Amino acid sequence: MGIPQVDNFDIVEVKFKGGRKEYFRNVDYLSLTTGDPVVVDVPSGHHIGYVSLQGELVRLQMQKRKVRDDDNILRIYRIANQKDIEKWEEAKNREIPTLYRCRQIVEELGLKMKMSDVEYQADNSKATFYYSADERVDFRELIKVLAGEFRIRVEMRQISLRQEAGRLGGIGVCGRELCCSTWLVDFKNVSTSAARYQNLSLNPSKLSGQCGRLKCCLNYELDTYMDAIKDIPEVDKPLQTEAGIAKLQKTDIFRKLMWFSYNNDNDWHSITCERVKEIQELNAKGVKVFNLQHNESSELEDLAAQSTRELELLDKKFAKKKKKKKPRNRSREQQTSNSPQAASPRPASENRENRNKGPRNPEAGPKQDGGNPENRKRRNKNRKKPRNPQNQAPNPANPQAKPDNQGGNNQQGPAKKENKRRFPPRKNQNPNNNSGNE
Numbered sequence: 001m002g003i004p005q006v007d008n009f010d011i012v013e014v015k016f017k018g019g020r021k022e023y024f025r026n027v028d029y030l031s032l033t034t035g036d037p038v039v040v041d042v043p044s045g046h047h048i049g050y051v052s053l054q055g056e057l058v059r060l061q062m063q064k065r066k067v068r069d070d071d072n073i074l075r076i077y078r079i080a081n082q083k084d085i086e087k088w089e090e091a092k093n094r095e096i097p098t099l100y101r102c103r104q105i106v107e108e109l110g111l112k113m114k115m116s117d118v119e120y121q122a123d124n125s126k127a128t129f130y131y132s133a134d135e136r137v138d139f140r141e142l143i144k145v146l147a148g149e150f151r152i153r154v155e156m157r158q159i160s161l162r163q164e165a166g167r168l169g170g171i172g173v174c175g176r177e178l179c180c181s182t183w184l185v186d187f188k189n190v191s192t193s194a195a196r197y198q199n200l201s202l203n204p205s206k207l208s209g210q211c212g213r214l215k216c217c218l219n220y221e222l223d224t225y226m227d228a229i230k231d232i233p234e235v236d237k238p239l240q241t242e243a244g245i246a247k248l249q250k251t252d253i254f255r256k257l258m259w260f261s262y263n264n265d266n267d268w269h270s271i272t273c274e275r276v277k278e279i280q281e282l283n284a285k286g287v288k289v290f291n292l293q294h295n296e297s298s299e300l301e302d303l304a305a306q307s308t309r310e311l312e313l314l315d316k317k318f319a320k321k322k323k324k325k326k327p328r329n330r331s332r333e334q335q336t337s338n339s340p341q342a343a344s345p346r347p348a349s350e351n352r353e354n355r356n357k358g359p360r361n362p363e364a365g366p367k368q369d370g371g372n373p374e375n376r377k378r379r380n381k382n383r384k385k386p387r388n389p390q391n392q393a394p395n396p397a398n399p400q401a402k403p404d405n406q407g408g409n410n411q412q413g414p415a416k417k418e419n420k421r422r423f424p425p426r427k428n429q430n431p432n433n434n435s436g437n438e
Contacts, residue, residue: 011073013053013061014040017119018130018167019181021052023067027075037080039122044153048080048088048122065185084122091120098150102129105145113137116164126153132164162187165211172209179216190214194222197229199251228253233277240283243291260292269293 010026024040036051099118113133120127146154166180209215239246246260258276259268269292289295
């Protein structure tokens with residue numbers, strides 16, 4: 001079986017300034033794509049717009065807007081060329097000066113109306129003035145003045161505040177372009193009940209849009225909220241408990257939770273919707289529950305006992321962990337405690353004297369320095385010299401050398417600065433070797 005052939009729908013949706021959309025017939029079956037500028041037939045000449053929709057989607061939109069497919073639908077002449085677009089741009093450049101001048105004329109005539117926008121036709125033969133007013137306005141004198149000043153055919157068209165916001169455009173609180181200026185065509189009534197069902201604060205400054213009316217987006221999720229509210233009980237009266245009277249404060253529709261508070265108490269208590277239904281049934285029978293969470297006080301005692309048992313289990317776990325810790329090496333401590341030296345510790349001064357004494361074995365004789373004599377000399381040179389805090393004569397390396405003349409002038413140069421850090425003199429560990437280098 002082959003694919004059935006379906007005739008293409010020959011009506012095209014064309015968009016004009018301010019989001020205004022109309023339907024035209026593609027008589028010549030031009031190959032059009034979305035966004036192409038086309039010259040269309042209008043009752044008083046021709047105009048230029050952009051293709052916004054075509055195909056079977058146009059049929060659905062016409063059914064939605066209740067537009068009949070008859071001979072009243074005008075035709076598309078051609079795709080706009082460069083000359084048509086240049087002439088259209090010249091006509092659009094006259095719109096802003098015309099709007100300002102029209103507002104001045106309205107003030108001079110004292111009319112209670114607000115001029116919102118002006119739209120020139122592409123052939124520069126007609127201008128449409130859009131205005132909004134709370135009351136009916138007699139603008140016959142205004143039309144005469146405008147036609148005489150601008151030498152053009154004038155048409156006055158009243159629009160609502162929402163249509164005015166759509167024509168002017170803007171950015172909403174969501175950060176996106178206004179729905180009424182992009183895709184929204186049919187404006188439905190929006191009431192404060194839509195905000196109440198969604199648990200929104202009834203603040204007019206937050207609920208109103210740029211048009212001054214309630215936001216159209218309040219109706220977008222209203223059906224979802226209405227379906228979710230079916231499972232939530234209605235609380236017309238406060239709940240009766242032994243702890244006090246509980247009043248409803250807040251409802252979370254999607255989590256199925258309800259918050260209540262007792263009189264003279266700022267704390268909110270959250271309970272499920274099933275629990276609320278249970279309390280309402282008991283109150284209808286004349287029974288008061290202990291509080292919002294429990295029916296009787298015995299339940300609280302059971303919970304308290306359970307919590308204490310859990311705490312005891314936690315204490316036992318921590319006690320086991322402490323026992324599992326490895327003890328220190330007690331054998332080493334016992335050996336040190338049993339030794340006679342550990343029982344009577346020596347003073348620090350005695351230990352220091354024993355350290356400065358000679359070798360423990362007297363028969364061993366003096367300690368002999370081994371190794372290379374050059375390395376030994378280098379070590380002795382780098383070794384720190386003992387300080388002389390008692391101003392004793394230094395022990396020269398060569399005993400035959402004469403000491404320096406301390407009283408006279410030192411011819412060898414200025415004396416070296418003494419180190420500020422003072423330490424006791426270092427005693428020679430080898431009393432037999434005074435020179436240290438024999």
